[in-house]
Amino acid sequence: MNNIFDEWSLYSRILLHDYMRHQAISAKVANSLAEQVAPLRVLDLGCGDGWMAYECLKASPVSLYVGIDTSADALARLQSRPGIGSELGGGQMDLVCEDVRTALSRQPDAAFNMVLASYCLHHFSQAEKQALVQEIRRVLEPAGVFLWIDEVRHPGQTRQGYCQALEQDIRQHWKTLSLQEIEETLEHIRSSDFPEEESWMHAATQTCGFLALGLLFRDNLYGCCAFVPAAAESLDRSQK
Numbered sequence: 097m098n099n100i101f102d103e104w105s106l107y108s109r110i111l112l113h114d115y116m117r118h119q120a121i122s123a124k125v126a127n128s129l130a131e132q133v134a135p136l137r138v139l140d141l142g143c144g145d146g147w148m149a150y151e152c153l154k155a156s157p158v159s160l161y162v163g164i165d166t167s168a169d170a171l172a173r174l175q176s177r178p179g180i181g182s183e184l185g186g187g188q189m190d191l192v193c194e195d196v197r198t199a200l201s202r203q204p205d206a207a208f209n210m211v212l213a214s215y216c217l218h219h220f221s222q223a224e225k226q227a228l229v230q231e232i233r234r235v236l237e238p239a240g241v242f243l244w245i246d247e248v249r250h251p252g253q254t255r256q257g258y259c260q261a262l263e264q265d266i267r268q269h270w271k272t273l274s275l276q277e278i279e280e281t282l283e284h285i286r287s288s289d290f291p292e293e294e295s296w297m298h299a300a301t302q303t304c305g306f307l308a309l310g311l312l313f314r315d316n317l318y319g320c321c322a323f324v325p326a327a328a329e330s331l332d333r334s335q336k
């Protein structure tokens with residue numbers, strides 16, 4: 097992967113101008129958490145500067161937030177935020193500057209009740225994604241939730257077809273990036289982005305013991321799906 101995330105300034109403009117729908121997605125997630133009263137223990141994979149977590153969780157109680165990312169610049173920006181969750185600075189925050197594949201394996205079983213993976217998992221091969229989803233299930237408690245936000249291919253759309261659609265969107269809309277930054281971004285996408293179809297995401301999570309709770313957001317490029325451990329979902333249904 098080329099390292100466009102090592103220096104956060106380019107991606108911070110992608111966030112600022114909402115080119116990847118962070119605002120709509122975070123609003124949907126925050127809304128879905130409106131009834132949340134139990135404190136959240138959140139693991140954020142590829143957390144970046146924490147923008148997504150900060151917005152998704154700003155009205156929710158958070159007692160623990162663990163963010164993992166390889167970008168020291170992004171983590172320094174996250175560190176300077178007032179805090180994640182409704183009680184700003186009230187919860188414990190641990191930031192880990194490391195590859196998610198190694199840092200995740202060190203997290204204890206059932207230590208979290210929310211795992212957030214926002215625009216991170218598309219950087220891995222199918223086999224690596226499957227292994228990461230298995231690990232996500234291991235660190236999630238039975239009543240937890242896994243939020244998978246990512247680039248998502250349409251049924252039958254090839255990786256090349258997806259990358260072309262994304263390139264078209266970027267050339268048309270990402271106007272505040274210089275031509276050189278556009279080319280750097282496209283090079284990163286061609287070498288490092290491996291989005292899946294929604295059906296694959298469902299099958300991969302189901303194999304690891306998850307049930308799809310719902311699609312919180314979808315447009316022509318991006319999606320956000322909530323998954324819960326299968327037993328918890330059936331328990332929840334039996335109580336209604």
Ligand SMILES: C[S@@+](CC[C@H](N)C(=O)[O-])C[C@H]1O[C@@H](n2cnc3c(N)ncnc32)[C@H](O)[C@@H]1O
Binds near residue numbers: 101145164165197216
């Ligand atoms: C597209 S950004 C998403 C950032 C943030 N989660 C968001 O939604 O805005 C992808 C992030 O994943 C991180 N990343 C990519 N591969 C990684 C890996 N193998 N281990 C840890 N972090 C990784 C990058 O450094 C970057 O911060």
